[in-house]
Amino acid sequence: MNNMLTIAMPKGRIFEEAVELLRKAGYQLPPEFEDSRKLIIDVPEEGIRFILAKPMDVATYVEHGVADVGIAGKDVLLEEERDVYELLDLKISYCYLAVAGLPNTKMNEVAPRVATKYPNIAEAYFREQGEQVEIIKLNGSIELAPIIGLSDRIVDIVSTGRTLKENGLVEYKRIANVTSRLIVNPASYRLKDAMIDQLVNRLNDVLRGGIK
Amino acid sequence: MSRLFMFEKPLGMRDTLPELYEKKHLVRSRVAETLKLWGYQFMETPTLEYYETVGAASAIDDAQLFKLLDKEGHTLVLRPDMTSPIARVAASKLLDEDFPVRLAYSANVFRAQQREGGRPAEFEQIGVECLNEDTVSCDGEIVALLISSLKKAGLTNFQVSVGHVGFAQELFLQILGTNERATALRKFLVEKNYVGYREHVNSLQLSSIDKQRLIKLLQLRGGEEVLEGAFEIIENGKGKKAIIELEELWNVIQDYGVEEYVKFDFSIVSHMSYYSGIVFEAYAGNVGFPLGNGGRYSLIEKFGKKASATGFAIRVDMLLEALGDLSLENDTHCIFFSQERRKEAFQLGQKMHKQGKKAVLQEISGVKNLDAFTKRFAGTTFLIGGHGDE
Numbered sequence A: 001m002n003n004m005l006t007i008a009m010p011k012g013r014i015f016e017e018a019v020e021l022l023r024k025a026g027y028q029l030p031p032e033f034e035d036s037r038k039l040i041i042d043v044p045e046e047g048i049r050f051i052l053a054k055p056m057d058v059a060t061y062v063e064h065g066v067a068d069v070g071i072a073g074k075d076v077l078l079e080e081e082r083d084v085y086e087l088l089d090l091k092i093s094y095c096y097l098a099v100a101g102l103p104n105t106k107m108n109e110v111a112p113r114v115a116t117k118y119p120n121i122a123e124a125y126f127r128e129q130g131e132q133v134e135i136i137k138l139n140g141s142i143e144l145a146p147i148i149g150l151s152d153r154i155v156d157i158v159s160t161g162r163t164l165k166e167n168g169l170v171e172y173k174r175i176a177n178v179t180s181r182l183i184v185n186p187a188s189y190r191l192k193d194a195m196i197d198q199l200v201n202r203l204n205d206v207l208r209g210g211i212k
Numbered sequence B: 001m002s003r004l005f006m007f008e009k010p011l012g013m014r015d016t017l018p019e020l021y022e023k024k025h026l027v028r029s030r031v032a033e034t035l036k037l038w039g040y041q042f043m044e045t046p047t048l049e050y051y052e053t054v055g056a057a058s059a060i061d062d063a064q065l066f067k068l069l070d071k072e073g074h075t076l077v078l079r080p081d082m083t084s085p086i087a088r089v090a091a092s093k094l095l096d097e098d099f100p101v102r103l104a105y106s107a108n109v110f111r112a113q114q115r116e117g118g119r120p121a122e123f124e125q126i127g128v129e130c131l132n133e134d135t136v137s138c139d140g141e142i143v144a145l146l147i148s149s150l151k152k153a154g155l156t157n158f159q160v161s162v163g164h165v166g167f168a169q170e171l172f173l174q175i176l177g178t179n180e181r182a183t184a185l186r187k188f189l190v191e192k193n194y195v196g197y198r199e200h201v202n203s204l205q206l207s208s209i210d211k212q213r214l215i216k217l218l219q220l221r222g223g224e225e226v227l228e229g230a231f232e233i234i235e236n237g238k239g240k241k242a243i244i245e246l247e248e249l250w251n252v253i254q255d256y257g258v259e260e261y262v263k264f265d266f267s268i269v270s271h272m273s274y275y276s277g278i279v280f281e282a283y284a285g286n287v288g289f290p291l292g293n294g295g296r297y298s299l300i301e302k303f304g305k306k307a308s309a310t311g312f313a314i315r316v317d318m319l320l321e322a323l324g325d326l327s328l329e330n331d332t333h334c335i336f337f338s339q340e341r342r343k344e345a346f347q348l349g350q351k352m353h354k355q356g357k358k359a360v361l362q363e364i365s366g367v368k369n370l371d372a373f374t375k376r377f378a379g380t381t382f383l384i385g386g387h388g389d390e
Helices: A014-024 A033-036 A056-062 A074-080 A119-128 A160-164 A186-191 A194-212 B016-037 B051-057 B083-094 B136-152 B165-176 B179-190 B192-205 B208-220 B224-233 B238-256 B299-303 B316-323 B339-354 B370-374
Strands: A007-011 A040-043 A048-053 A071-072 A087-088 A093-102 A113-114 A134-137 A153-158 A170-178 A182-183 B048-049 B067-069 B076-080 B101-110 B123-129 B158-164 B263-264 B275-285 B293-297 B309-315 B332-336 B358-363 B379-383
Touching: A007 A014, A007 A194, A007 B275, A014 A071, A014 A182, A014 A194, A048 A056, A056 A071, A056 A074, A056 A182, A071 A074, A071 B101, A071 B158, A074 A093, A074 A119, A074 A170, A074 A182, A074 B179, A087 B192, A087 B293, A113 B051, A119 A153, A119 A170, A153 A170, A153 B339, A170 B275, A182 A186, A182 A194, A186 A194, A186 B158, A186 B275, A186 B379, B016 B101, B016 B123, B016 B136, B016 B316, B048 B083, B048 B208, B051 B076, B051 B299, B083 B101, B083 B299, B123 B192, B123 B316, B136 B158, B136 B238, B136 B275, B136 B309, B158 B179, B158 B238, B165 B179, B165 B208, B165 B238, B165 B275, B179 B192, B192 B208, B208 B224, B224 B293, B238 B263, B238 B275, B275 B309, B275 B316, B309 B316, B332 B339, B339 B358, B339 B379
Parallel strands: A007 A048, A007 A071, A113 A134, A113 A153, B158 B263, B332 B358, B332 B379
Antiparallel strands: A040 A048, A071 A182, A087 A182, A093 A153, A093 A170, B048 B076, B067 B076, B101 B123, B123 B309, B158 B275, B275 B293, B293 B309
16 A cells, blocks of 8 residues: 555545546546446556545545545535645635525524534634524535524535525625645655655646646 | 443543553563663653643643642643653753753653544653753754664654754744744644645735745755755744754764654644754654654743753554554463362462463363363463373
């Protein structure tokens, strides 16, 4: 395993963009890569092993060192606060974290509630605003919460704003911009420095080219 | 709070069962042997210390300290590290005579874990402190001793990354002017957030040359050659002194012949605020977390004595993990006896013990599952029934 680089990739939305970026960086990935249902894909020609993880878990794999490198959204890094190097902004999968709710509503005075997939980010945000709120952790379909009266506000990622609109919600405040980042385990950053530097340089070339 | 199961332990506290104990003991004694050979003397300090003294000096995050109250109402802490207690003893007792003191310890330290509560909150550190000695030779000795200890423990694939807290600090001050602004930028390095660091640098009102100098800091890692790169981005003063120290360190390490294990990394800035000079971290191939770290510190001053010191600490649990499968030979023999041959069995046992062989004495009627029990031993002797027939 010492001459192989293990990369944790996020399944789903970011995956295709990440694969495209790696291809642009000159990595020869097999054509059936995207369609595979395998969780581990070896590309021996490149000396790379990919592991396909839930986006929220990528930083965890990397922190523990079972993956040397990972591609993770800034939202995940803010939420999880893992001890990893955040080396590159890959400038893909742009979206942002926002507070949203039903239009023209105020937070409930007696019991302000916020539903979110990101309890740490939400808690930190409202604490900084000097507001004490009850955080309700949900695992998906966050937009449902204000509609059916579970919470006054939600904290979630917004990419086009369509989901909010279709569910009759409006954005109240942007918290932070989110793009995907290249993250690295601290031990791998030392012991596989040559391989990681090469990856960073190749990705950097693509990123610079892409900025015009 | 939910009702505890009778077998439960507080979060993060672990039992060490015999097999693991033996492995830990083996690794600990290999490292300890090396430390002793280099003339470091072992010492112990109490498990409990005052929060106001050692607790405050330790630089471990307040939320990670285990605190309790004594009868007088003083807040106590379970020691979160060994460097601060040793600095306390050093300032009050050990440094009365003005010469270098070399100390070693192996002890459990306590740090409450906020994330994933099952992570160990009590773990063993083995390490050294060289007090009242401020030469770069001594910094080199500590790095070489760390390498030598890890090798002796059986580790092959590892690396020590060396940096200097003075360099980044001075670079930031030269360019940014104030401590406040330097601290704001330093925070990104502590968090290992290079993206945020670059964004922050680009958002500042600085000349493009200065911006490049700050960004270049992130690339200063590798062998001897990075020292030259470091010279290019720093002006005279303390920053240059830091590089000269690292250059000298490289020479010392070469003289020790361990340079293959050492690389420079100028972006290492410890979250431990008491470090004042050369700092380092050790990493092994198959463990994602650092095995150990150390560096030069000014901590003793907090306890009222001006003395520079340097040292390192190895986390025994991480080292064990890095070593992987340590198969220990089972060399314990079992002598089963029946009552009528008890004395004979005891004599045989004594004989074996005198020869330094491990032997268990077990009356045969006391064992219910004889087959399973026998399998636990390297060999067995049965002294049962009448004399002579075995």
